[in-house]
Amino acid sequence: MPKGVRDFGPEEMARRNFIFDTIREVFRTFGFMPLETPAMEKLDVLTGKYGDEGDQLLFRILNSGQYLKSVDASDLSDGESAVTPKIAEKGLKYDLTVPFARFTVLNQHAISFPFKRYQIQPVWRADRPQRGRYREFYQCDADVVGTNSLACEAEIILMIQKVFVKLGITDYSIKINHRKLLSAITAEIGASGKESAFCTAIDKLDKIGRDKVFDEMHRQEISTASTEKLVPFMELRGSNREKVSALNDMLGVEGKPVLDEILRVLSLAETAGADPELVELDLTLARGLSYYTGTIFEVKVNNVSIGSVSGGGRYDDLTGVFGLPDISGVGFSFGVDRIYDVMNELGLFPDDTQVFSTVLVVAFDDQSWEYGWQALAGIREAGIQGEIYPEVAKPKKMFAYADKKNIPYTLIIGESERVNNTYTLKDMRSGDQTELSLEKVLEVLNTGQ
Amino acid sequence: MPKGVRDFGPEEMARRNFIFDTIREVFRTFGFMPLETPAMEKLDVLTGKYGDEGDQLLFRILNSGQYLKSVDASDLSDGESAVTPKIAEKGLKYDLTVPFARFTVLNQHAISFPFKRYQIQPVWRADRPQRGRYREFYQCDADVVGTNSLACEAEIILMIQKVFVKLGITDYSIKINHRKLLSAITAEIGASGKESAFCTAIDKLDKIGRDKVFDEMHRQEISTASTEKLVPFMELRGSNREKVSALNDMLGVEGKPVLDEILRVLSLAETAGADPELVELDLTLARGLSYYTGTIFEVKVNNVSIGSVSGGGRYDDLTGVFGLPDISGVGFSFGVDRIYDVMNELGLFPDDTQVFSTVLVVAFDDQSWEYGWQALAGIREAGIQGEIYPEVAKPKKMFAYADKKNIPYTLIIGESERVNNTYTLKDMRSGDQTELSLEKVLEVLNTGQ
Numbered sequence: 001m002p003k004g005v006r007d008f009g010p011e012e013m014a015r016r017n018f019i020f021d022t023i024r025e026v027f028r029t030f031g032f033m034p035l036e037t038p039a040m041e042k043l044d045v046l047t048g049k050y051g052d053e054g055d056q057l058l059f060r061i062l063n064s065g066q067y068l069k070s071v072d073a074s075d076l077s078d079g080e081s082a083v084t085p086k087i088a089e090k091g092l093k094y095d096l097t098v099p100f101a102r103f104t105v106l107n108q109h110a111i112s113f114p115f116k117r118y119q120i121q122p123v124w125r126a127d128r129p130q131r132g133r134y135r136e137f138y139q140c141d142a143d144v145v146g147t148n149s150l151a152c153e154a155e156i157i158l159m160i161q162k163v164f165v166k167l168g169i170t171d172y173s174i175k176i177n178h179r180k181l182l183s184a185i186t187a188e189i190g191a192s193g194k195e196s197a198f199c200t201a202i203d204k205l206d207k208i209g210r211d212k213v214f215d216e217m218h219r220q221e222i223s224t225a226s227t228e229k230l231v232p233f234m235e236l237r238g239s240n241r242e243k244v245s246a247l248n249d250m251l252g253v254e255g256k257p258v259l260d261e262i263l264r265v266l267s268l269a270e271t272a273g274a275d276p277e278l279v280e281l282d283l284t285l286a287r288g289l290s291y292y293t294g295t296i297f298e299v300k301v302n303n304v305s306i307g308s309v310s311g312g313g314r315y316d317d318l319t320g321v322f323g324l325p326d327i328s329g330v331g332f333s334f335g336v337d338r339i340y341d342v343m344n345e346l347g348l349f350p351d352d353t354q355v356f357s358t359v360l361v362v363a364f365d366d367q368s369w370e371y372g373w374q375a376l377a378g379i380r381e382a383g384i385q386g387e388i389y390p391e392v393a394k395p396k397k398m399f400a401y402a403d404k405k406n407i408p409y410t411l412i413i414g415e416s417e418r419v420n421n422t423y424t425l426k427d428m429r430s431g432d433q434t435e436l437s438l439e440k441v442l443e444v445l446n447t448g449q
Numbered sequence: 450m451p452k453g454v455r456d457f458g459p460e461e462m463a464r465r466n467f468i469f470d471t472i473r474e475v476f477r478t479f480g481f482m483p484l485e486t487p488a489m490e491k492l493d494v495l496t497g498k499y500g501d502e503g504d505q506l507l508f509r510i511l512n513s514g515q516y517l518k519s520v521d522a523s524d525l526s527d528g529e530s531a532v533t534p535k536i537a538e539k540g541l542k543y544d545l546t547v548p549f550a551r552f553t554v555l556n557q558h559a560i561s562f563p564f565k566r567y568q569i570q571p572v573w574r575a576d577r578p579q580r581g582r583y584r585e586f587y588q589c590d591a592d593v594v595g596t597n598s599l600a601c602e603a604e605i606i607l608m609i610q611k612v613f614v615k616l617g618i619t620d621y622s623i624k625i626n627h628r629k630l631l632s633a634i635t636a637e638i639g640a641s642g643k644e645s646a647f648c649t650a651i652d653k654l655d656k657i658g659r660d661k662v663f664d665e666m667h668r669q670e671i672s673t674a675s676t677e678k679l680v681p682f683m684e685l686r687g688s689n690r691e692k693v694s695a696l697n698d699m700l701g702v703e704g705k706p707v708l709d710e711i712l713r714v715l716s717l718a719e720t721a722g723a724d725p726e727l728v729e730l731d732l733t734l735a736r737g738l739s740y741y742t743g744t745i746f747e748v749k750v751n752n753v754s755i756g757s758v759s760g761g762g763r764y765d766d767l768t769g770v771f772g773l774p775d776i777s778g779v780g781f782s783f784g785v786d787r788i789y790d791v792m793n794e795l796g797l798f799p800d801d802t803q804v805f806s807t808v809l810v811v812a813f814d815d816q817s818w819e820y821g822w823q824a825l826a827g828i829r830e831a832g833i834q835g836e837i838y839p840e841v842a843k844p845k846k847m848f849a850y851a852d853k854k855n856i857p858y859t860l861i862i863g864e865s866e867r868v869n870n871t872y873t874l875k876d877m878r879s880g881d882q883t884e885l886s887l888e889k890v891l892e893v894l895n896t897g898q
Binding site for chain 1: 491
């Protein structure tokens with residue numbers, strides 16, 4: 001297998017589907033509509049959107065046929081930068097956001113804005129594989145474009161909370177911040193014009209600590225006077241409303257509009273039932289992506305080895321690069337691989353995600369097999385997942401199959417059942433067996449599955 | 450967009466998901482377990498599995514980094530065949546069967562055989578795009594490996610019928626044939642050793658007619674004496690059992706084992722409830738893939754422009770090439786793109802596949818918006834898909850949004866509703882509006898969605 005990609009066998013698939021189905025159901029409840037875009041995009045759609053590093057990480061697809069026809073020896077000696085554009089015009093998508101922007105622009109006249117879409121698909125990055133980082137992984141995105149309404153930000157908070165309730169994750173925090181608040185702070189500490197360096201550095205606080213963050217800021221020509229002024233911002237504690245109130249004093253009239261926005265998002269979320277304890281205004285949250293311009297989000301699960309599992313934010317001009325300027329939107333992405341790891345670590349997957357068949361029909365002789373085959377038709381007709389061991393084999397072998405596949409019931413058939421027109425239903429967990437009519441069997445299986 | 454690939458917008462996605470969900474549910478009911486494999490495989494896994502033409506149609510992925518380092522000017526002048534192996538070691542998967550075989554071999558010690566798996570994923574082929582043929586398309590496969598039981602063949606017939614009942618497709622035929630029956634006929638007409646040419650030619654009968662099929666056979670050195678002997682086989686009519694009975698006479702003792710197999714498959718399907726009228730033994734069905742060795746299947750929908758929508762068959766040695774010989778299996782693939790086109794042509798998609806939100810909250814002033822926002826929380830809490838127009842806009846604009854998105858209800862709120870603590874629910878199809886309590890609103894929406 002290629003490095004950094006994975007097979008998902010039945011057990012993993014069932015657990016992953018539990019997460020996907022949960023997220024999809026919540027997206028739908030909030031009126032988001034499904035979209036899928038192709039794995040491949042023209043390279044001119046992809047390049048230049050993710051920075052130089054991103055361009056390096058694109059998987060490029062070799063043109064078909066005689067792809068070398070315009071490559072000559074001088075290209076070859078000029079190296080990859082001369083050859084690549086001549087032999088590869090397509091690449092695998094790197095995220096879901098850029099193809100979504102491309103789709104929106106292409107279909108702008110057919111779309112009713114605000115356009116709420118969700119998209120659950122794999123993306124590919126030629127990154128160095130390591131624990132928790134893969135070359136193919138799924139993203140689960142929801143975005144609304146074409147409205148400035150802060151209701152969209154509040155809906156992101158609500159969706160996160162609904163998803164996590166359904167998944168059983170309770171000890172986590174939805175960190176929020178605002179790019180304009182970061183700008184106001186940068187201005188307040190006398191580092192205007194250094195927003196980008198400031199954000200990059202402060203985002204690392206969790207990982208490298210305050211001293212190293214300050215060192216990095218100083219290297220980026222943010223003065224020690226500025227970093228000293230930053231300290232009280234970093235030491236702000238208290239409830240979200242207490243922080244906002246303190247910031248109103250610290251930032252003065254410049255800060256008021258963005259602080260009002262933050263209060264509005266929090267209050268909209270709360271009036272629609274969000275738990276305010278799970279939302280935390282975090283001034284050190286910056287998020288890497290350069291296109292965010294408003295509220296930004298990140299979800300961190302507490303007491304697990306992998307922290308950040310999801311993120312998003314508002315952007316003002318995602319589609320401008322494709323020719324449709326001034327479309328504001330806000331989006332959010334659930335990191336399924338990380339949520340999977342967290343749920344595994346916390347033991348949160350329901351047991352029944354590992355059950356694929358509710359019952360296995362086990363027959364001890366050929367005539368019994370025919371009898372069981374007909375019973376199975378009735379079982380499936382009732383919508384119950386079931387299978388028959390496809391031939392008469394040694395009982396030990398057939399029961400071992402049920403055990404290995406985690407099938408909770410076997411329907412055992414030998415001569416006596418055939419004669420009595422009954423079925424022996426065995427509960428594989430307790431070992432109990434009862435001789436029943438097919439009707440009764442269906443009753444037990446329907447409640448037991 | 451690259452040639453031959455597609456975006457699937459919300460309306461198309463909803464309809465496609467209706468098909469995917471139906472197929473998935475049936476696969477599950479029959480005890481098949483989910484599997485996903487990566488988009489990329491090592492090229493040595495893919496090449497040589499689909500014939501020379503297939504190798505040409507593989508999408509190859511350019512190696513990352515300094516991929517040219519071992520390419521020199523002499524490779525360049527030798528052309529693609531010299532360069533490709535040095536610059537591309539991965540490709541996009543061409544079907545789901547080969548990755549499934551690779552997975553099975555890799556995990557042979559963890560798998561309990563018989564192994565029943567389904568897989569619903571896109572595949573890629575660098576084919577010339579044309580109507581109904583794409584460069585990226587989904588396959589929906591179910592395979593059982595590790596058993597010779599003919600119950601598996603019967604289950605394929607049962608699954609096809611269950612899927613088509615749920616999709617509402619009624620006028621179709623499940624064509625079946627058997628590779629060994631084709632061999633027996635080839636022998637009987639005196640063309641032993643010409644099975645492959647015989648199958649290739651006879652498979653085209655539908656498209657080019659009998660004379661051209663015979664011409665092709667003659668070109669392949671099947672004698673006119675042979676094709677004359679073939680005529681009575683091609684003219685066989687009647688029920689499946691009548692055909693088998695005639696074939697028993699025509700083929701003699703040589704034909705008996707395979708004819709018994711066919712009868713057994715038909716009888717197993719019938720005793721489990723399959724409609725025998727929908728299954729047709731078709732001696733001209735051959736299927737292209739070389740790895741089939743037993744029963745083969747194809748589904749043709751009648752009275753539509755695209756005929757064949759699905760196919761499959763039994764193979765004896767799919768995994769041998771990866772080092773695990775003698776594992777017999779049988780598989781089947783639903784062609785979702787074609788089923789989609791057929792359902793479109795026949796108008797079979799349920800109307801509600803186009804409904805994404807059951808209700809849109811429409812507020813006429815800011816205070817009403819807040820009131821509606823809280824009502825929406827209750828609506829979603831009840832599991833009903835809903836949304837609010839995210840700001841107060843002109844009524845015409847808000848209702849147009851509901852119309853364009855095909856939202857069946859609007860919940861209208863102005864001052865009077867606020868004062869009365871009520872909501873005006875408008876049925877967008879009939880135009881009827883009623884002023885109701887939230888409780889009553891939920892009742893109507895729950896039954897109306």
